[in-house]
Amino acid sequence: SQTIHQWPATLVQPVGSPLSLECTVEGTSNPNLYWYRQAAGRGLQLLFYSIGIDQISSEVPQNLSASRPQDRQFILSSKKLLLSDSGFYLCAWSTSGRKNQPQHFGDGTRLSIL
C-alpha cells in the first residue's frame, strides 16, 4: 500500500533562517505531488504541485520554493523565513494521469516563526 511521510512534525525557526521540509511517498511511482499551507482563518492554500521530476508549478508568488530531486521526494524550502511563513504545511500525492483519484495527505508540519 502507499504511504506518505512528512517531517518534521513541528518546527520553530527564527525570522531570516532557512527552511527545508521533506516529503516522501512510498508504494507508487510517478505520483503527482503537492505542497499546501493552512494559515489560521485562511483555509487550505496550494503552494506548489509537480507532475514529474523537475516539473514544478508555483501557484502563488512567495518566499518559498519547491524541488523534486527524486520521483517520490518533494522538498519545500526557503532561504530566509518571514513571520508570514508561519502555518501548517501539508504534503499530498495523487495518482498521475487520473483526475478522478483523490489526493492523499501527510500528517503535516507545524511551522512557527519567532
Added chain:
Amino acid sequence: AQSVTQLGSHVSVSEGALVLLRCNYSSSVPPYLFWYVQYPNQGLQLLLKYTTGATLVKGINGFEAEFKKSETSFHLTKPSAHMSDAAEYLCAAQGAQKLVFGQGTRLTINP
C-alpha cells in the same frame, strides 16, 4: 474555473443528532467531488468521493453524501453524531490540474 462553497464555517449539533454539512460547486463539466476530514494538527483524511455512477456515496465513519447535479451540491450527512466526529470538514472538487477546496466547516458536537 472551478469553485467550491461551503455554507457555514461553524456547525454545532447535539450528540445523536443529524449532521448536515453543505457544499456547492460551480462547474461546466461533471465534477469529481471529495469530502475530507481534518482533526487538530493532523493531515486530511478522505471521507468519500464521487466520480461517476451512483449519486449517493457512502464513506467511512458512517458519513454519506449525495451528488445533485441540478442543485450543483454535494452535501455531507450522518444520521447520528458522535463526539468523535468533532473536526474540520473540507469539500473539494477536481479542477484542471489540482483540487479546489472550500473554506471548511468546523463541526462541534454538544454532549
